[in-house]
Amino acid sequence: MPNQPPQTIDELMTRAHAMAGVTLGDLANEHGIETPQNLRKDKGWVGQLIEAELGALAGSKPEQDFLHLGIELKTIPVDHTGKVLETTYVTVAPLINIQGLSWEKSVVFHKLQHVLWIPVQGSRDIPIAQRQIGSPVLWQPTQTQMIALQQDWEEIMEMIALGKVEHITARHGEVLQLRPKAANSQSLTESIASDGSIKLSNPRGFYLKTAFTQHILQQAFNG
Template sequence: MKKSLSSPNSIDELMQRAESMAGLTLGQLADYHEIEMPNDLKRHKGWVGQLIELELGALAGSKPEQDFVHLGIELKTIPVSRRGKVLETTYVTVAPLTNIQGLTWENSVVCHKLQRVLWIPVQGDREIPLSERQIGSPILWQPSLEERELLRQDWEEIMELIAMGQVDKVTARHGEVLQLRPKAANSQVVTDSIGRDGQLTQTNPRGFYLKTQFTQRILSQLL
């Protein structure tokens, strides 16, 4: 495998790299980096994102900070259909289920990561072989005041339920633009969370995700 490219020094340099990648297939990019392609994404869910990170020189990996922290930009690949329809929700970060006293929207990882996002659309139709799926044009997005307010409201409502020991009552239907969902390889994985009596209990890890209608709106506005 080729080494990842150095991280870009400016937003212009990052955008140039992202734009020069547009139109390539995943197979072409994998060949360039001498990476073996999986047959499908069933057991390699994060593979596309990792390939794009490698090409663009992202630094964060799984750390709770932006992928290009020195530029204040988070990188998100997003699968879309041939017609530009967003095909799945977008993972943002693991949700904190303990030690949340005093945590505010402004100092949350969700707020920090979504301050500015570089979206890379990638064809995600299942009938297109993985190697033939094309990378789309990059979109650099900053939430508007209205979008920021919607995110904040959803985050605060969800975190209030977590603080009250009601995490198991939060479903994917909660939230207008942001949702909370289990985030683990299987249901046997558990972590500490706040129980109804304020004592620690065990539950499945959760993650914050952006709903598809929200990301669809972002892409439709900017494409």
């Protein structure tokens, strides 16, 4: 059973700090959740387990996990040296009905206002049940980081608006990238074609690049 939502940021951080050093297996046992042998079919399992422990409510909704506190929760897999192992999913990208959508009204902007990062051991040579949870990092973007995020978002959204979604690669963007977001390539959604009509494309998601999240963790732990 998930824990009740924390009432204050202090309560949230107390819970987050209490998880540091705990293994995923021990945490799963506390919640009566079975630990999978691998994460290929259970990609969101770690995040869901942490959500249950911290009392997050949003799930997959396009809002912050702790909406009443204005905080988004993100687990982040790292190796034994603290190196970030993969990009961080932010939200599904809108591919139609985007006229008039501004950065300040975007889900990306909303979700990245205030983020609680939970590092988790992610090296594949460590069995999932034995992977430890790291110390939490409560982060708000600096003005420089926010400008970089906005520039990438606006550049990507302009390409989507011009019907160039198929031309956007993971290399676009300095800190934010657009990538296919679907269980398989058969998943299709509506998007804008180059002539302004509607066509079918694979769903896309916004992801934070590893160099960006690596910098966030380094700033927090190394000053």
